[in-house]
Amino acid sequence: MLVDAQGAFANDTLDELVLRTQQGDQVAFAALYEQCHRRVYALCLRLLADQAHAEDACQEVFVQLWHKMSQFNGQSKFTTWLHSVTSNIAISYLRKQKNWLNKVVSFECSGMDEASISLCGDLDGLDKLILKLPERARLVFVLHAVEGYRHEEIASMLGMAVGSSKSQYHRARKLLQEWYEND
Amino acid sequence: MTKPNFDEFLAKSLEERDNPEHMPKPQKPLWSGIEKAINTASSVGTSPVNQHNRANVWRQVSAIAASTLVGMCVVYFSMKPVEQSSVMQMSNYFEQQKQTLLVQYGSLPALTNDWQVQLQELEQAEQAIKTALENDPENAALLQMLAQVYQQQLDLINRVHQPRWQQI
Numbered sequence: 001m002l003v004d005a006q007g008a009f010a011n012d013t014l015d016e017l018v019l020r021t022q023q024g025d026q027v028a029f030a031a032l033y034e035q036c037h038r039r040v041y042a043l044c045l046r047l048l049a050d051q052a053h054a055e056d057a058c059q060e061v062f063v064q065l066w067h068k069m070s071q072f073n074g075q076s077k078f079t080t081w082l083h084s085v086t087s088n089i090a091i092s093y094l095r096k097q098k099n100w101l102n103k104v105v106s107f108e109c110s111g112m113d114e115a116s117i118s119l120c121g122d123l124d125g126l127d128k129l130i131l132k133l134p135e136r137a138r139l140v141f142v143l144h145a146v147e148g149y150r151h152e153e154i155a156s157m158l159g160m161a162v163g164s165s166k167s168q169y170h171r172a173r174k175l176l177q178e179w180y181e182n183d
Numbered sequence: 184m185t186k187p188n189f190d191e192f193l194a195k196s197l198e199e200r201d202n203p204e205h206m207p208k209p210q211k212p213l214w215s216g217i218e219k220a221i222n223t224a225s226s227v228g229t230s231p232v233n234q235h236n237r238a239n240v241w242r243q244v245s246a247i248a249a250s251t252l253v254g255m256c257v258v259y260f261s262m263k264p265v266e267q268s269s270v271m272q273m274s275n276y277f278e279q280q281k282q283t284l285l286v287q288y289g290s291l292p293a294l295t296n297d298w299q300v301q302l303q304e305l306e307q308a309e310q311a312i313k314t315a316l317e318n319d320p321e322n323a324a325l326l327q328m329l330a331q332v333y334q335q336q337l338d339l340i341n342r343v344h345q346p347r348w349q350q351i
Contacts, residue, residue, distance in 0.1 A: 026221070033214055041213075042206040055209050062217045110327075124205045126196035145193075146200055177189040 018078050022069050029069075033062055039079070040086050042127075046142045047090040049112045049131045051120050057093045061086050083147060091139070091157060110134050129176050140165050141172035270316055270326070277333045284337065288344040298343040305336045 014035060020028030040061050045054035065085065072081050111132040117123065120131070130138060130146075139158060143149040144165070149157070151165040158165070187195070199205045312329045319325060 038206040041209045059213050059216050063220045066221050
């Protein structure tokens with residue numbers, strides 16, 4: 001069923017859409033998707049550095065959101081909760097993508113190449129650079145600098161030491177600066 | 184106009200991160216897959232409680248299978264140094280996985296017609312990397328590339344035989 005969510009809920013605020021979705025209103029959920037899918041996709045793309053995986057993860061976020069909406073208790077802003085759900089799902093998605101070869105050989109995945117980045121549509125300058133970062137540096141930079149998590153939280157989310165999170169952040173900043181200045 | 188320094192550029196970019204105009208957007212419509220997944224779950228009458236239990240069972244089965252497989256690989260590779268024969272064993276194992284998938288999906292229609300051409304291109308890349316590894320068997324970058332090409336082949340076979348909404 002295709003729903004005209006934009007038309008039906010054009011003037012509703014995010015809070016109203018959340019409330020209606022919690023009551024099982026799928027049309028409101030479609031409108032919620034319209035309002036929020038770009039921020040969810042953007043975060044997935046920054047964390048996963050792969051367009052197809054980011055699209056899959058974005059779908060997974062909204063399917064899980066539909067089932068988990070009752071868990072949102074309104075104590076924080078909906079977008080804050082949404083970013084937290086998205087970060088966790090994207091990190092878990094990344095772990096699932098690691099096959100036995102990656103686990104055995106234990107390589108760090110490099111970032112996207114220029115050609116793949118150009119296929120991702122219009123990206124701003126920082127996003128283009130973030131996608132080039134190696135995996136660990138990228139995850140830490142996105143979670144700390146973009147999403148505002150503390151290093152202690154990141155260490156727990158990614159299963160690394162707090163010191164590693166800090167050093168990966170500095171590594172990321174250094175690489176970004178180098179690329180920016182040489183661009 | 185002079186280029187702003189890196190700190191200014193970073194601060195400005197981070198400030199604008201919540202502006203929809205600066206957010207990347209998916210290259211294809213995603214809502215239909217989400218809607219299908221939600222409605223499929225509803226039509227089979229899966230309550231959140233049942234879904235949770237079923238997901239737990241599958242998670243446990245998958246975890247056992249995955250850890251067994253990874254464990255076997257870790258034991259195998261830790262017994263041997265990274266050398267040509269290990270690369271060959273890795274390749275043999277991958278080939279086995281690939282053939283299993285091809286047999287499994289043999290009777291199912293593929294979503295695209297040119298997937299076999301794409302597979303051939305990946306196989307050519309695989310051969311080129313293997314040739315390079317013959318001269319430099321411990322080259323980490325080459326091993327990583329080989330692993331990625333193997334994974335891309337498995338992903339391709341899976342992807343063209345499974346509509347995206349079913350993968351959710």
